[in-house]
Structures are given as structure tokens and as C-alpha cells.
Amino acid sequence: MADxxxxxxxxxxxxxxxxxxxxxxxxxxxxxxxxxxxxxxxxFHGRSNEDADSFLDYVDRFAKYRHLxxxxxxxxxxxxxxxxxxDFYDTLTPTQLESWTNFKRAFLDRFGRSKATRWxxxxxxWSEGQQLTSPSTTS
Numbered sequence: 001m002a003d004x005x006x007x008x009x010x011x012x013x014x015x016x017x018x019x020x021x022x023x024x025x026x027x028x029x030x031x032x033x034x035x036x037x038x039x040x041x042x043x044f045h046g047r048s049n050e051d052a053d054s055f056l057d058y059v060d061r062f063a064k065y066r067h068l069x070x071x072x073x074x075x076x077x078x079x080x081x082x083x084x085x086x087d088f089y090d091t092l093t094p095t096q097l098e099s100w101t102n103f104k105r106a107f108l109d110r111f112g113r114s115k116a117t118r119w120x121x122x123x124x125x126w127s128e129g130q131q132l133t134s135p136s137t138t139s
Contacts, residue, residue, distance in 0.1 A: 044085045047083075074097060
């Protein structure tokens with residue numbers, strides 16, 4: 001029995017399909033891949049209920065996933081920041097924007113939770129967790 005010819009076309013979703021001539025892959029045609037928008041960081045508005053530390057941590061993880069430089073991270077900011085956070089960005093000094101580290105420091109100074117606030121939050125969690133509830137003794 002003769003071996004069957006392999007199916008034409010790429011063998012997996014990461015390959016580039018061949019051009020119409022069939023011999024050389026056409027780099028302008030790509031198979032669908034997972035969109036970066038699934039993983040891209042969400043926007044940050046500067047609201048009191050938003051977690052600035054978590055936002056920056058996620059931007060750092062996304063940058064690592066995409067192999068972005070610190071300069072690329074800084075270039076992403078105007079797209080990710082909205083409302084008060086965007087206004088804050090517009091007032092940053094050149095020194096605060098010269099490095100990702102400088103930006104993060106300024107960002108957390110403005111939007112991060114203070115040590116005192118974090119301590120109060122942790123303290124309230126412990127005090128809430130320590131309250132005992134007793135069953136009703138009324139019949």
C-alpha cells in the first residue's frame with residue numbers, strides 16, 4: 001500500500017500559510033491566534049476602589065509575556081490610563097517619565113494605598129474575623 005500524500009497547508013496554527021503559488025509562505029497572512037486583547041491590562045481610572053499595586057503588577061506580567069521593554073511599558077500608559085489617572089499622567093515631569101521605575105514610584109505615591117491604610121484594612125479584617133456569632137437563644 002502506498003503512503004498517502006500529506007495534506008497541503010500548514011501543520012499547526014502557528015505556521016504561516018503558503019502563498020497562492022504554494023511554494024513560499026506569505027508573511028502577510030497569518031492564522032488566527034489568541035488575541036493579546038484577552039491578556040492586555042485593563043484601564044486604570046484612579047478611583048479609590050481601584051488597586052494601583054495590582055494594576056502595575058499586571059502591566060509588569062503582561063510586559064514579560066510580550067517581551068516588552070520598560071520603554072514600551074511607558075508607551076502603553078496613555079492607552080491604559082483614564083480620567084484622574086490620565087490627568088495625573090499629563091502632569092508628570094520628564095524625570096518621572098524617564099524610566100518605568102520612576103513612573104511606578106510616582107504612580108504609587110499618588111494612587112497606592114498608604115502603609116497606614118493597609119494596616120487599618122488588615123486590622124479590620126482581623127477584628128471582623130474574631131467576632132463570634134452566637135445562635136439565638138429565644139424560643
